[in-house]
Amino acid sequence: MNGETLPIALEAEVTPIGVQTLVIGVAPISPAQRLAVLADAPLQPRRPQRPANHGLFDVNARNQIEMF
Secondary structure, three states: OOOOOOOOOOEEEEEOOEEEEEOOOOOOOOHHHHHHHHHHOOOOOOOOOOOOOOHHHOHHHHOOOOOO
């Protein structure tokens, strides 16, 4: 053999979206792993939030000049 490599026969599986080729050394993502990613994600508000621009977080109050 003069430096040529033989093709490796990859396995395949049928999924609802079509045939998927399985790559050597790569494991498919399990439903438990998908749920773990969603559980670790930061919480998102259900409705748009108003800005916290009062009190300590009032950015416009920081721009005021001193009175004395």
